[in-house]
Amino acid sequence: MKLSVWTYEGPPHVGAIRVATGMKKVHLVLHAPQGDTYADLLFTMIERRNHRPPVTYTTFQARDLGSDTATLFKDACLEAYERFKPDLLLVGASCTAELIQDDPGGLAEALGLPVPVVALELPSYQRKENFGADETFYQIVRKLAHPVERSSEITCNLIGPTALGFRHRDDIVEITKLLNEVGVQVNVCAPMHATPDDITNLGRAHFNVLMYPETGETACRHMERTLGLPFTKTVPIGVSATKEFVEEVLGIIGRSAGESSIASRLPWYSASVDSTYLTGKRVFIFGDGSHVMTAARIAKEEIGFDVVGVGCYNREMARPVRAMAKEFGLDALITEDYLEVEAAIADLSPELILGTQMERHIGKRLGIPCAVISAPVHVQDFPARYSPQMGAEGANVIFDTWVHPLVMGLEEHLLTMFREDFEFSDTAGPSHHAAHSPNQEIVDQPASVTASDQGANVIWLSDAEKELRKIPFFVRGKARRNTEKYATDRGVAQISIETLYEAKAHYAR
Amino acid sequence: MVGSRTCAHLLQSAAGVMIFAEPRFATAILEETDLAGMADAHQELERVVSDLLSRRPDIKRLFLVGSCPSEVIKLDLATMAKKLSKKYYPSVNVVNFSGSGIETTFTQGEDACLEAVIRDLPNDDKTQLAVLGALPDVVQDQMLRLLTDMGIEDVLVLPQQTAGAPAGVGKNTHFICAQPFLGAAYDEMVRRGANAIHAPFPFGANGTTEWLAAIAKRFGVEQDKFDAVTAGPKARAERAIAKVSETLTGRSIFFFPDSQLEVPLARFLSDECGMKLTEVGSPYIHRALVGEDLKLIEHNAVISEGQDVEKQLDRVTACNPDLTVCGLGLANPLEAQGFSTKWAIELVFSPIHFYEQAADLAGLFARPIVRSDLLNVGGAI
Ligand code: SF4
Secondary structure (H helix, E strand, C coil): CEEECCCCCCCHHHHHHHHHHHCCCEEEEEECEHHHHHHHHHHHHHCCCCCCCCEEECCECHHHCCCHHHHHHHHHHHHHHHHHCCCEEEEEECHHHHHHCCCHHHHHHHCCCCCCEEECCCCCCCCCHHHHHHHHHHHHHHHHCCCCCCCCCCEEEEECCCCCCCCHHHHHHHHHHHHHHCCCEEEEEECCCCCHHHHHCHHHCCEEEECCHHHHHHHHHHHHHHHCCCECCCCCECHHHHHHHHHHHHHHCCCCCCCCCCCCCHHHHHHCHHHHHHCCCEEEEEECHHHHHHHHHHHHHHHCCEEEEEEECCHHHHHHHHHHHHHCCCCCEECCCHHHHHHHHHHHCCCEEEECHHHHHHHHHHCCCEEECCCCCCHHHCCCCCCCCEHHHHHHHHHHHHHCCCCCHHHHHHHHHCCCCHHHCHHHCCCCCHHHCCCHHHHHHHHHHHHHHHHCCCEECHHHHHHHHCCCHHHHHHHHHHHHHHHHHCCCCEECHHHHHHHHHHHCC | CEECHHHHHHHHHHHHHHHHCCCCCCEEECCHHHHHCHHHHHHHHHHHHHHHHHHCCCCCEEEEEECHHHHHCCCCHHHHHHHHHHHHCCCCEEEEEECCCCCCCCCHHHHHHHHHHHHHCCECCCCEEEEECCCCHHHHHHHHHHHHHCCCCCEEEECCCCCCCCCCECCCEEEEECCCCCHHHHHHHHHCCCEECCCCCCCHHHHHHHHHHHHHHHCCCCHHHHHHHHHHHHHHHHHHHHHHHCCCCCCEEEECCCCCCHHHHHHHHHHCCCCEEEEEEECCCCHHHHHHHHHHHHHHCEEEECCCHHHHHHHHHHHCCCEEEECHHHHHHHHHCCCCEEECHHHHHCCCCHHHHHHHHHHHHHHHHHHHHHCCCCCCC
């Protein structure tokens, strides 16, 4: 049993719904109690879809438990088929139905429906949402995709985008454009936008573009084996990754990799003197594995941040994230417990957090600016405007999104220089971003709270305390904690200005 | 909540941004190993509870909320609650009820919870008024002021704002519900010997007046005094409603089943705002509770109990109402088809009861209509 308030991922059947909702002419019958219909609103509200997710819930009740639930399931299948006339029926069970052990696959098979039926195994007590999506899509591909004649022109499939995916809608557009530029047409994009018919035609393509490993990798591996389709390993988020992606594509289709130029403004924006102050800003990165790995690279190589922490919540990606962290000289934080993430952030006191909706709130609480790079996200991260993460335009979007919450360079100087001035007082925070406006109490408090376990017995002499106030607010908490730790470790009971600077020298990077 | 990742995910999705405000609820997520043996599950639960209580020592009452998974594997939370209550006595009282989707719908969770609380209350034979139903603070205060002004001093509001404040019920308790979804709590009060007061629910000027009048009658409040207390706010509410209901008069409305608030709200909208009722769906209709409201609308609406969402959607299409009250899973899809909708969950969390909120309540229904008249770019994509 694990006590939990906030979860990064939903149960696996939500992953199945993401696949079904992304596709067309597919219907999912889910053996589930009535309360489970809550999942609909993720799609109708957060993603703002204009139709109901194609899911029928059996909505069994306590009084149905016993022999009746199987009949209920069969009736629901028949009714769903009659009403929606899908080309493919998916059947599965949510956590509760998993316990009552009706066999959705067997029951649906016995109905002899005139369309293919795919039975899903969704182990609710072991796996989670991303697994559910990956597995569902894999099972669909396994059932429907068979070798067919290759297209005469060079085509590929886009694999992995689903409903409720972070920026999947616009990534598809951006990557399609990028591929067209090098003469590759898209055969099928799946699961998003695909019909079951399209799935049967996956084999027409010459290769697969694996856009999101979390939701498409198993299917890609399967297609590699059974259809002979190689798939791309680079996720094209960031300028360098996009370049490498293009080279990888050219390699696959047997064209020489010329100098591929990516028409992004990021390199120039990043090089311009206005961005100098971004150098070495300490950034903490958390989210799903793919977005974290691409973000870390952009942060380090393309913007010049100092990556001080990385981690992901999906264990499926733990290995590559760990490996990458090692290259950065870090230990990856692999956890689905937001309290651990919060503790890590508080400890590192970064100047910027790149994370999910949860990290946004952690940032707010700690007074640290944050930009969202990964699901789970709220409604504001399904924007009306075009905002891909992938490709050239994605890099532009990323530059703007990440830099926006930071205090602007000049403003930062002013805030430090005139900190005694009421207009520029620390508590004013960045003028253009009220949501993140850190005020002094918020910044200082977590420091003194955390410090209390280790620094309870150290006293700040008033001169030192005054000196501490002169340190810019966004690093003050860290300075306070470091100094206290330094003092405690050395058995120093009182912190003087001297101690403060000793500690500063000790922790100098 | 003792449940699965689904239950945790539901709470998170439903609580929205509240989830970030250190809420005092959480899910003990069952894992594979918990399904293997019941003894382990009980032990695990004890561990989780002990961790939680040491982290949050301010908690005085702990509810173990049952879910579908916990019910299906027959985790005995009732016995666990007793055992834990003994273990943590007197600092923490542990209570169990079920909020599982196989047994309860939405607001029935509050009902099941309150029922469990009432069951634990000691006996008290003093003459008092008990009002059932959690209300926003400001609304509760307005209600208490009205009752006090009528001379009714001994009022017990259930649930109480603080667990463990002195309270008891018995044969001289007269009780009335402020929320229509409290069927089980109602029955539990009757079992405890308390006397029910029946009235329409306090929505709108008339609803509030009738509700107060029923109490006044039971407690022998003089008509003059009653009028003196209610005349002012009633007139104020009527004036306010009149303004808002200009938008609503003559428009038709369809209710999907959601919260059991549907019957009394339909009564208010037809009786006081001039709306035409087409269908009033409610997940469950407790006749003793909503009977007074039901009487007032039965003749001019189809009343439907329970749900079959596909058939209900067909009926919406057929009767093409001006406004459809429904859940968030249906609202946008219906809007995209050109229907104006009012999402129902808001009605549970907004202050809507009693005189001062009457116009706000009407306003919640008027807003989507005003908005669709206002927007001029087309909605569907
Ligand atoms: S319907 Fe049952 S399993 Fe689903 S979220 Fe509600 S209590 Fe949990």
